[in-house]
Amino acid sequence: MATFQKKRERGILDGQFLIAMPGMFDTDFARTVIFVCAHSSDGAMGFVLNRPQQLTFPEVLLHLEIVDQDQAIRLPEKAKDFQIQTGGPVETGRGFVLHSDDYLSDSSIPLNDDLCLTATLDIVRAISRGKGPQKAMMMLGYASWGAGQLENEIANNGWLTSPASEELIFDRALGDKYDRALALMGVAPAMLSPIAGHA
Template sequence: MSQFQSLRNHFLIAMPHLEDTHFSGTVTYICEHNKEGALGIVINKTLAQLPVSELFAQLELPNPNSGLSESEEIVPAIFEGGPVHHERGFIIHTGGSEKWESSMQVSDELALTTSVDILDAIANLQGPKQFLIALGCAGWEGGQLERELQENAWLTCPATLPVLFEAEPEQKLQAAAGLLGVDINLISSQAGHA
């Protein structure tokens, strides 16, 4: 049996033949991965039906984008983080986890926070330097992600801050694949078997 290898702080890049509506064409940032399972946040599907102003209004927080042009927006979009826990917010951000009520350190540079105190800080322009806000997450039971990898449903590579925070949502899939030297558009959508 092969030794377990954690994909924490990695990107999962959906292969073109992955037809699951939740994950087709996605890049997922893996925040936790151990023998019990995995947790990730889809980072390239925006929730067009939920404007940033509405989310912050629902939480009775100031709109951090108020008065800013589209190019200056502090929170450009809210992401559809995955099919699990749609009602919960997940914030991937730079910096440490010690400042926030419910937070976990993912890497030396990144943390995942689920408490509203970080949104309050963002609304009041005191939040982390770089962040991504998502509703919902993706989860895998123990061994499930490993099986999907064996079935060639995903490519994986170490995560980078530019892809996570700087690439436009519609460019993240190709940008993440580019980290592997792959043009995702040239990969066949047909699964092959030798």
């Protein structure tokens, strides 16, 4: 798995979308859109953008003992409604906040000119107070690939790649995000073949 560092090798898939092809039968990734946060010769890491999570943000705050029951009831509306998603099948109990760069802490990792990732409680506390970044969502778990694994999956017709859209990343409507990610590329799902072709 690629590890995060402030200054790290950036791969060609950094900041790209991975869009699952119809032949993707792995239930963790079928019809998913993934934002690649880190890609290098060591592997890749990203977050699924269109899988809901049953937990609510107030439940997470209670579990982490950041608030008690009374405080959970009085959370700002923005915090009560803060979006949590399933980021992938790896370390599903671990939380990450993908967010705009208007909030930074010592532990925030810049992903590109506009997006950061923070995986510490300071951002969770800020959001619980109605502060924090303008655009953000919490991911529980992540997706990862070992060295060369993602490149092989792409070569074997597992994924389409395209530049990421910040608007789509933070769009709260998850049900049709897959189709909309394809539409950004000018592709309709019916145009895709599950059979790999090689010249």
